[in-house]
Amino acid sequence: MxxxxxxxxxxxxxxxxxxxxxxxxxxxYAAEFDPGPDMVYGVIVGSTIANGRIAAIDTAAAEAAPGVVAVLTHQNAPRLPYQRHQQLPVDPAAGERLHNLQDDRVRFQGQTVALAVARTFEQATFAASLVEVTYDEEPAVTTFAAAARHALPPDPAWEPTMFGFREEMGRGNVDAAMREASVRTDAEYVIPRENHNPIEIPATIASWQGDQLILWDKSQWVDNVRDEMASVFDIPAENIRVISRFVGGAFGSALRAWPHVALAAMAARVVDLPVKLVLTRRQMFNLIGYRPHTVQRVALGADENGRLMAIRHEGMAETSTYEQYAENLLNPTRYLYSCPNVATRYRFAPMNVQTPTAMRAPGEVSGIYALECAMDELAVALDMDPIELRMRNEPDRDEDRDLPFSSRSLRECYRVAAERFGWDRRDPRPASMRDAQGNLVGYGCATGTYPTLYxxxxxxxxxxxxxxxxxxxxxxxxxxxxxxxxxxxxxxxxxxxxxxxxxxxxxxxxxxxxxxxxxxxxxxxxxxxxxxxxxxxxxxxxxxxxxxxxxxxxxxxxxxxxxxxxxxxxxxGEQQANYSMHSFGAVIAEVRVDPDLGLVRVPRIVGAYGIGRVVNPKTAHSQCIGGMVMGLGMALLEQTVVDSRNARPANSSLADYLVPVNADINELDATFVEEVDPHVNPLGVKGAGELATIGVAPAIVNAVYHATGVRVRELPVTPEKLLAAPRSAAARG
Missing domain, CATH: 3.30.365.10 (Aldehyde oxidase/xanthine dehydrogenase, molybdopterin binding domain)
Structure with missing residues (x-):
């Protein structure tokens, strides 16, 4: 035929x-479904303290307001079973998730203490404003510095995740190798909390039809939402249907089933009507996880030829007091470069905050920022080209797991990126290059890598x-x-x-x-x-x-x-035990810095990526330039300012939390090197979404150093940090 x-x-x-x-x-999208004309609306009332108990709660005025159907608090909400449910890798492996309105305990500022349900969203919002809560406040850990003084190792009950998290590892003798090294660097790198701000904010519509629950939810894993709700209500998973046909950006913010999902389902059961619950942009900062604040120390030792002899990489990250959320902050350090002596250690800094969560390339993007800035500092100390330093330390195999790489095209990525960028035009002296307008010009590079998961x-x-x-x-x-x-x-x-x-x-x-x-x-x-x-x-x-x-x-x-x-x-994936599987990329950025104002502009970024088979070059390219934009935001703009009095995010709006806009973006050049990997999976694909963000921030920060001679080790790079630092005569002009 x-x-x-x-x-x-x-x-x-x-x-x-x-x-x-x-x-x-x-x-x-989730908030746009219409289960019928009888749908009502829920609005959350958040706590105003960071730690303590609810002493009294007055809902009389709210209940008497127009259109109000119910006001739920810990005093009248149904007691739910909340059976054990932890779905790795999206849920922390240690601790217990929040239980909605099940007791008077407050663990962080903004935690749900009541839910107003009314016929319209406006009526529910007004009713929520009428709820009066009195607290018995208790001492709280509201700053990272205070939490760091009582840092903890992972709970003994911790289980390894599919991402391969390990708290501590060592090979060789780092202390002895450091003493023998000809050149050493040792510095601390800080990344502030970064909050999710996708276009679509979290939303859930819940409707019970007898003993059957239907949820229209913004989710990156509908099966997990179903299983979580089955555990919360102790009902068969087959009685639950979750629908999420389109998601308006998530980047990790919709991996977990956050408390508002169960809250919507609880309210729908109580009022026996479909309930729509949509968080506000401000509530996202309190009720959805975020990239945690991290402090990292990276010490490198090398011989006079730039061969790494020792790496010490230690990281500490914030978490909540009720769960331990960990990231693969240190994993890349264990295999990215050839080095016989490596030691890594991870610690938690518990605070009275909502639990952090995955945010595009969780762990890797933060850990590689510190490692790649440290490699740039080592290149300066060696008076060596930073790309050459990286190539001199290319490993033949994964020295952490003692396995061959299924494929590794980092050399080719750097060759392609350097050629497309024009790296050979770089004058290695800091603050030596200027454009026609007198701006300082800098070139910086960084490596990216991300595991190939299956x-x-x-x-x-x-x-x-x-x-x-x-x-x-x-x-x-x-x-x-x-x-x-x-x-x-x-x-x-x-x-x-x-x-x-x-x-x-x-x-x-x-x-x-x-x-x-x-x-x-x-x-x-x-x-x-x-x-x-x-x-x-x-x-x-x-x-x-x-x-x-x-x-x-x-x-x-x-x-x-x-x-x-x-x-x-x-x-x-039979081959996963036989090979070390990762995607790799090389990122090169150009910055231009106003020497008087300290303003940093990024006229272009070039990225070359080895991601195996590319199913759709058009959408993959879109992923990569989107990742570059996100990395630029990490380098120059994004930071959540936490009020030291109650750990409240003080800039919880898009007016105050800065993200890149079109005016910040210029030329983004993403390309893929040819890479055939027969081992990763039957399609030979590796994935690009996470990799595209990794390496962008350190490439920009390294370029800023090259432009100005000022080394900024705490993100984001702001004019204040550049102007406050001592500058060379060349930078001053």
Whole structure:
């Protein structure tokens, strides 16, 4: 049954198949679903203290307000079972999550102490403002400095996560090697708290239909939300359906099922009506996790030729008093460069705050910032080109796990990036380069790396007699183009044109998927999609009695009387134990600094990435330039200012919490080096979303040093920090 050959679409820059829905308003986000005209609205009342107990709570005025259906507090809320549930890697492995309105305990400023439910959002907001709470306040840890004085190692109950977190590790003798090193550097690097600010704020609509719960929720993992709610209410998971078809940016903020999800479901059960609960932008700073404040010490020792002899990397990060959230702050240091003597140590600084959470490249982006700034300082001490220093310390294998790399193209990444950037035009002397307007010019570089992760996932392929196919998995799409890339994989596996394939996601009624995070979606779910499509095609041929594997599937399908349906799971990652699997990148940035005002501008960033097979160069490129923008914000703008009196985020709005805007962004050049990796997974993909942010901040900071001769070790780099530091005569002009 011959047919016209279908051109493969994997590897092609296909435009987003869901793009028209998004630009015309046809994409429905969590807060936009309509369960019916009887839906009511919930508004949270947050605590105004950091630690203590509720002494009294007066809801009389709120309950008498127009349109109010209920006001829930710890005094009248139903007692919920809250069975044990910790889903690694999105939930902290030690501690216990918050229990909504179950007692009078307050653990941080902004914690939910009441929920007003009314017929309209405005009525609920007004009612919430009328709730009066009196507290018995207790001493609280509200500054990182105070928490650091009582830093802790991980709880003994801590379990390793799929990201490979380890609190402490050592090989060789770091102290002895440091004493023998010809050149040494030792410095402390600080990253402030950074808060999530995606376009779509967290939202949940909850509706009970008998003993069945439906949740329309902003989520990066609908299966986990279902399982969390099953544990909170102690009901079968099959009684819960979670829907999240579109996500307006998340970057880790929607990995967990945050307390407001259970709160919406609780309220809906109490009032026996659908309840919509949407956090405000300000509440995001209190009720959703964030990138934690970290302080890191990095000490490097090298011989006179720049060969690393010793690395000591210690990190401390804030966490809450009720959970221990940890990141892979130190993992890259253990394998990124060749060094016989390495010691790392991680410690927690518990504060009366909400628990931190993953924020794009959690851990790696922070740890590599410190390591790559330290490498730049070592290059200066050695009077060596910073790229040359990195290349001299390229390892032949992962010296931490004593495994070969499945593939490692860092040398090629630096070659390509340096050539595209024009690195050879760099004068190595700090504060030696200026532009025509008299601004100081600096070039800086940094390495990026992120683990290639792979997790069990399932997908379903249904082939219809009309020649079309529907492929599905309970995955998510927070912006990287999951709808599009999965459609490409399915189309190629089936041999159909892309317009004959539709991909569905974001619903727990679909085959179970893994978390949409950690740059593992294509590796995990994509391979399940491929497997389901291959099996479905095989079954279709068998039913039709077709033996020619090159036959046109579309024609074969039209001979069938019934659809072909196959659900398959991805194949196991057998090679993960035999290889060290990571993506790599090289980032080079140019900065221009006004010598009088200290203003930093970034006219261009070049990034070259080795990410294995690139399914869609167009969406992958978009991921990379988006990551560069996020890294620029980390370097120059983003910081949450925490009030030392009660740990309240003082700049909890987009008027005060600065993020990059179009005027801050100039030329972003992202490219991919050719890399074939037969070991990582059947598709040969590694993932780009996390990697694209890693390395950007240190490249900019290193460029600022090259431009000014001022070494800033605490982010963000602000004019005040540059102007307050002693400057060379060249920088002063």
């Amino acid at each position: 011959p047919g016209a050959a279908v051109r493969p679409v994997v590897g092609q820059p296909v435009s987003r198949v869901d793009g028209r829905l998004k630009v015309t308003g046809g994409a429905t 997790s069990p996932a399932s997908a379903r392929a249904v082939l219809h007699p009309d020649g079309t196919a529907v492929v599905s998995s309970a995955s998510s799409d927070m912006g990287p183009g999951t709808y599009t890339s999965m459609t490409q994989v399915a189309a190629d596996a089936l041999g159909l044109s892309i317009d004959r394939v539709r991909f569905e996601l974001g619903d727990t009624s679909l085959p179970k998927a893994t978390v949409h995070g950690g740059s593992m979606t294509m590796a995990s779910i994509g391979t399940a999609v491929q497997e389901a499509c291959v099996q479905a095609k095989r079954q279709a041929f068998e039913r039709a009695g077709v033996t020619d594997p090159e036959a046109d599937l579309g024609g074969v399908m039209r001979t069938l009387s019934e659809p072909v349906e196959v659900t398959a799971q991805n194949t196991a």
